[in-house]
Amino acid sequence: MNVELKDIQKTFGMVHANGGISLKIPAGTIQGILGENGAGKSTLMKILSGFIRPDQGEILLDGHTVSIHSPADAIRLGVGMLHQDPLDFPPLRVIENFILGSAGGLLPDQGAVLRDFKKLAGQFGFSLDPEAYVDSLTVGERQQLEILRLIWLGASVMIFDEPTTGISTAQKMKLFAALCLLAEQGKTVLFVSHKLDDVEGLCSRVAVLRQGYLVGEAKQPYSTKKLVEMMFGKTISVGGRKPCRADKVTVNLSKLRVEDYRLKVRDVNLDVHCGEVIGLAGMEGSGQGLFLRAVGGMTHTVGGKILIDGRDLTGRSYQTFKKHGVAFLPAARLEEGLVPGLTLTEHFILAEEAKGFFINWDKGRLLAQERIKEFDVRGIPANTVESLSGGNQQRALLALLRDSLNLLLLEHPTRGLDIESVIYIWNKLKERCQKGTAILFVSSDLEEILQYSDQVLVFFSGKVTPPLDASTLTTEKLGELIGGKGWPESTDEGKLA
Ligand SMILES: Nc1ncnc2c1ncn2[C@@H]1O[C@H](COP(=O)(O)OP(=O)(O)OP(=O)(O)O)[C@@H](O)[C@H]1O
Numbered sequence: 001m002n003v004e005l006k007d008i009q010k011t012f013g014m015v016h017a018n019g020g021i022s023l024k025i026p027a028g029t030i031q032g033i034l035g036e037n038g039a040g041k042s043t044l045m046k047i048l049s050g051f052i053r054p055d056q057g058e059i060l061l062d063g064h065t066v067s068i069h070s071p072a073d074a075i076r077l078g079v080g081m082l083h084q085d086p087l088d089f090p091p092l093r094v095i096e097n098f099i100l101g102s103a104g105g106l107l108p109d110q111g112a113v114l115r116d117f118k119k120l121a122g123q124f125g126f127s128l129d130p131e132a133y134v135d136s137l138t139v140g141e142r143q144q145l146e147i148l149r150l151i152w153l154g155a156s157v158m159i160f161d162e163p164t165t166g167i168s169t170a171q172k173m174k175l176f177a178a179l180c181l182l183a184e185q186g187k188t189v190l191f192v193s194h195k196l197d198d199v200e201g202l203c204s205r206v207a208v209l210r211q212g213y214l215v216g217e218a219k220q221p222y223s224t225k226k227l228v229e230m231m232f233g234k235t236i237s238v239g240g241r242k243p244c245r246a247d248k249v250t251v252n253l254s255k256l257r258v259e260d261y262r263l264k265v266r267d268v269n270l271d272v273h274c275g276e277v278i279g280l281a282g283m284e285g286s287g288q289g290l291f292l293r294a295v296g297g298m299t300h301t302v303g304g305k306i307l308i309d310g311r312d313l314t315g316r317s318y319q320t321f322k323k324h325g326v327a328f329l330p331a332a333r334l335e336e337g338l339v340p341g342l343t344l345t346e347h348f349i350l351a352e353e354a355k356g357f358f359i360n361w362d363k364g365r366l367l368a369q370e371r372i373k374e375f376d377v378r379g380i381p382a383n384t385v386e387s388l389s390g391g392n393q394q395r396a397l398l399a400l401l402r403d404s405l406n407l408l409l410l411e412h413p414t415r416g417l418d419i420e421s422v423i424y425i426w427n428k429l430k431e432r433c434q435k436g437t438a439i440l441f442v443s444s445d446l447e448e449i450l451q452y453s454d455q456v457l458v459f460f461s462g463k464v465t466p467p468l469d470a471s472t473l474t475t476e477k478l479g480e481l482i483g484g485k486g487w488p489e490s491t492d493e494g495k496l497a
């Protein structure tokens with residue numbers, strides 16, 4: 001189906017999220033929508049898929065003006081969307097979820113549905129158990145299910161909003177293959193991202209948004225430099241490494257053991273110095289997340305010791321760790337980090353340690369204003385956190401952290417952020433390192449691990465390497481270790497091949 005957007009406008013208060021965007025997308029193509037955080041990508045896509053009403057503008061499908069008032073309207077017209085933040089999943093089985101939203105009041109014939117499901121899944125090479133519960137699936141598998149569901153509902157325009165965040169490299173390859181297949185079948189695929197590599201590798205054409213406007217379009221072969229300039233209105237450079245490790249050891253782990261029902265992380269010995277950054281690499285679920293949470297008292301350890309600033313905190317709660325200057329920033333910003341429905345001001349009031357019974361709103365607002373400015377959060381104190389774009393939510397989380405910390409534990413600190421925000425956030429983090437804070441962070445982005453860590457620990461099904469010097473490690477070597485290659489038979493001696 002050919003899609004045409006004409007002069008789409010949408011404002012939220014003072015923000016021009018879409019300032020009159022016109023774009024034509026022919027059927028059978030993968031169209032990239034590229035743009036920095038807050039550029040207006042999700043807003044435009046939500047308008048096309050009926051989740052948001054535009055203030056002005058027209059949508060044409062195969063040359064006919066349509067009016068889309070709801071997601072149900074959109075899907076009836078053949079437009080479906082996979083969201084950036086997966087919508088809540090009801091406690092259903094895969095197959096029950098698959099038939100959600102299907103037309104007709106009567107229950108469809110179970111046997112026929114199951115056959116359709118298996119046929120479609122087979123076509124795309126997805127191995128999903130129809131009887132499994134949806135909440136037991138990984139992000140990548142939920143995505144696969146959602147793709148199948150939308151196709152089954154008859155979508156011929158499919159929108160993917162940042163679909164590669166939070167899935168493994170293998171799942172990403174599968175996803176990209178599926179998108180290519182969809183385009184071959186004549187469907188119109190819209191791929192929203194701020195990752196240049198992904199867009200360049202996958203999309204036959206790309207539209208670039210900046211601050212609510214369409215600033216340009218490009219076709220293969222792309223010039224990366226030009227795309228970056230369009231995205232940010234300037235060239236961007238990452239800058240050199242800035243180690244700021246001091247002599248003093250702030251965290252000492254000896255023979256630390258952590259376990260969950262699947263994994264055993266054994267006997268980790270580690271000294272973390274003030275100002276040092278240690279990257280934890282590995283495929284999702286290799287033990288790095290478990291380890292990170294254990295070092296902050298959020299997961300029980302089964303052996304060994306954790307000393308923070310010389311004090312033995314083994315077996316104590318996160319509250320105790322917090323009292324000793326440890327802070328944790330989770331990956332799930334809106335599930336664990338920020339509180340949806342509360343404003344930025346309210347967050348700053350909550351984050352400050354309560355003194356007395358009364359809430360000092362003026363102080364909270366003032367603090368919010370100051371921090372918004374310092375951390376360049378695009379928003380105002382009265383904004384609720386869910387109204388901020390992904391990148392700005394992350395900036396807000398960082399702005400909420402207390403000033404003097406011994407140890408900062410971060411899960412995917414820049415997941416979903418554009419290059420400019422990544423550099424900005426790491427500059428802010430490195431400022432903290434200069435004041436002596438040590439950082440342990442988990443990331444699935446190899447470049448980020450190599451660029452910003454002093455030392456790297458690689459995890460592979462619970463096994464851990466000794467600390468590796470990031471300045472001499474290469475992407476290839478790191479990639480191999482993450483994939484389980486180049487490990488010695490036994491890592492007890494702490495030697496690597
Ligand atoms: N419901 C809302 N209420 C208020 N402001 C909003 C709302 N939704 C979006 N905005 C604002 O509109 C602008 C564009 O947001 P949008 O989510 O479309 O950006 P994006 O390009 O998808 O960014 P990201 O890469 O961070 O996901 C941002 O400044 C955002 O704060």
Ligand SMILES: [Mg+2]
Binds near residue numbers: 041042043084161390
């Ligand atoms: Mg978005």
